[in-house]
Amino acid sequence: MIEMQDVWKTYTDGSHALRGVSVRIEKDEFVYLVGPSGAGKSTFMKLIYREEVPTKGQISVNGFNIGKLKHRKIPFVRRNIGVIFQDFRLLPKMTVYENVAFAMEVIEAPKKVIKRRVPEVLELVGLKHKVNSLPAQLSGGEQQRIAIARAIVNNPSVIVADEPTGNLDPETSWGIMKLLEEINYRGTTIVMATHNKDIVNTIRRRVIAIEHGHIVRDVVRGDYGYDN
């Protein structure tokens, strides 16, 4: 569960990214974040995975007060949050298998568990046959599936996806959405920022619209609401 209470974020250069955001996202929810460029969507998500701290206000994720978190504790809270970006952020010199296993090694999971779990998630994202490929040998959609596999491999309770289909053609984007729906169906909260009107209007979910750092709309089965 994610909860924000009157959250403000002013960057050091003085730009106000968020101005008094209050919101509550329940476990199992699938939420679209929409709004014009520069509205504050990425900032909203960075606050969730503690890349940034709020200038004012409170955020709690799974009961942890994220803004007041001790530095030592950040890694442990992050293990419960999977992050996906539009540029995939895979390690180019590692194979598909290694890229996913890396996320488990880093949190010191036992080798046995890694060996069992990695094929499992690769199967889920439909890329089990590509375990030994390098990212450069894969299509954009396949690369994003690997990134998703990496994000879910440690069983996070929340997935934060910042324009996950931003670099993909429409057809591939649908594939990725199917996958995210599947993950959400299995009980993972998903917060996804997007500019994709078709997706938001077709796969109807809760829509939170942000403009100039304010939440201007929050509808349970909303639509995109902007002309692209």
Next chain:
Amino acid sequence: MTINTVTRHIREGGKSIFRNGWMSIASISSIVISLFILGVFILLSFNLNTLTKQIDSQVQIRVFLQLNTTKEQMELLQTDIGNMAEVSKVTPISKAEGMKLLQQSLGEDGKELLKGYTEKTNPLPDSMTVDVYNPDTVPMVAKKIQALNDTNSEKPIWQVKYGKGTVEKLFKITEAIRNGGLILVAGLAVTAMFLIANTIKVTIMARQREIGIMKLVGATNSFIRWPFFIEGMLIGLLGSVITLGILFVGYHQLILVSQNGMQFIQLIPLQELWLLLTGLLVVLGVLIGVWGSTLSIRKFLKV
């Protein structure tokens, strides 16, 4: 930390030494240079120390008497000198004994040279050797002996001799080498440390992406730091091992040469030195490496 994690860190640290290629070679070389010079200074000062001690124990005062000195005078002097607090032993050497000693020291050539001298024509004066407890007092005791002439109307002492200055010089040389060496080595060690810091910096820069992902998926800071720390340590260790190899082989050769050619210089055998040298250089090498990597980690790895 699990065994898996430990091996992972060591593997990663080792890998990036290879990946950094020339940077690593430069770092290792700079460690080798500073440790090598340190090693040479250590070996030199140990050997000089033993040499000084050997010479120390040989430092005696020789007192030569006038040719016409009587037996009584000689005995009187012997007691006077023997009574000095600094003196441990006085050994009288008669003309005849002096001749024998001279012959011995000249060897085969001496026999020929000294053939003409008989008991009567022996040109050598009577003499005494004086041993002191503390080599530092040699010059002072020599002066005191010379001063005995002042209270004796017959002025029986012709000459007082000792290895003037050799001991002092050796002491000074050893000390100068030690001090100069230390300054030089300290300077080189700092250079080596900065080179290592730079190498680690390159590793960190090259792995920003990896580090970013590590942070995102919840790696702890110490997990992120360890490989860089180990990289520095390995560079230090490699540097010290290479240095030890060079030093041991070189010193061994030197011992062989000295055994063949210059028997009068006794080098300390390697068996007595290797452990100390190994311990010291490995510890120092690793410390320099760790120091360098810590600098870099603090500055460039904002974890």
